[in-house]
Amino acid sequence: MHPLDAKALIKKLSPFMEEDSEVFRELVSFLGQGAKVDVHHGDLSKFLGHRRLYRVIRLKGESYKDCVYQLVDNYPESMDALGMLRYYKAPAGPVRWEEVEAAEIAMGNELTMASYGWMPDAWTLFERGGDNTQDNESDEHELVAILAFDLGE
Template sequence: MPTEAIESLIKKLSPLMEEDSEIFRELAVFFGDNSKVQTHRDDLSKFLGRKRLYQVLRFTGESYKDCVYQLVDDHPESMEALGMLRYYTSPSKKIDWEQIEHAEIALGKELTTNAYGWMPDAWTAFEGTEDSSEKSPSLVAILAFDYGD
């Protein structure tokens, strides 16, 4: 979906969200047209539910799996999230799909001991660029929390 259409949908679903906020920018990236795994608009509407607080976490590591372990170990509050969208970025033009699969399996195994029910729970991936200064795999996790009444 083109960036303009995604930004318009975010504004429609969450009219009070600041366009220059980190969460707005990251949602536009996640649902943007450069994603290598198809994302779904329905996930956006679920994510932007009523009475939500948002957090963006960024990780780089030796592998995507390393990034997942940083998420689980360093941010246990993420297990309390209502929804999690995450994207992996390759340090090069070639995405290592097998390594992303290992990371997602590791995430699932780490969470079996926790009661979690993220809705939505979605991921995608992006190619790096040849001129990127980032030489390590990275993970961005976008979390939605309930802020109550």
């Protein structure tokens, strides 16, 4: 999705979200051009529900799976999230899909449906050198997780 289209969609679904906020910028990145896995826009409408708080967590590691375990171990509040949109940034070189699959299996094993809710749970991946990356030569795996929490009463 073109960045201008992504911004318009986010503003339509969440008109009070500030365009200069970290969450807004990361949602634009998540929806951005160059994604290796198509993202369903219905996930965004579920994610931007009424009375939500959001948090962005950035992780780097030796593997995608390492990033997932950092999320679970170092950010236990992720277990209380209503939903998560996330994207992986591949290190330089070809994407190793089996490593992405291992990370997503680990995510599913750690964030059980009973505690997480999976509303929504979506991910994509970007290669180095795309519009969404600053560091085109990094050999680190990265995970950017955007979490939604219930604002409460």
